[in-house]
Amino acid sequence: MSFLRRASTTALRNIRSRAAGPKESFWADGKHEPTGYLFNETPPPPGQSRKWESWEAPWYLCFGASTVLLAVGLPSRPDTSMVSWAHKQAEKELAEEFAD
Template identity: 55%
Template sequence: MALTSTLRQRLFSRTFSTHAGPSRWATPGHQERPNGYLFNRNPPPPGQSRKWEDWELPSYITSFLTIVILGVGLNAKPDLSIETWAHQKALEKLAAESSSSD
């Protein structure tokens, strides 16, 4: 019993210990609390626009082109459903029966 309480005390003191000094798990500049803005970035001063990041324009262009290509491609694909195939076969049989009975 004394052994388990000693183990618990050691584990608990190591896990929840507070020490002064920089954390080895966080890089400098990332310890501050969130300031309430998206991605912790302050908005630009009034009258100025936000500067775009290098990745934004290619990302927006790629997203737009993907939506356009998928929209056109999915609307232009052939109808390969079983219902359409069965309907066409039934129409062919009806046409063959009506031509043979004439």
């Protein structure tokens, strides 16, 4: 094995060992085996409802409010396009021309 190959292999091994960090994610709370359920969340027992997490209510509220704002606000905005202005102007000029 050449000197450069040995040096690069050793350097890569040192970098990998120092920069690898922890084997698990910072946010992970342990090992999770797949259960086959969506988001690995087991369903509640029969007769009980699922408890919401702390982020769900504000998320649904903001999502609903933005949907209503877009559904109501976008169709009711004023028409300020240049094409509609030119169409109105042309109709006005045609009306004046035929009125004379």
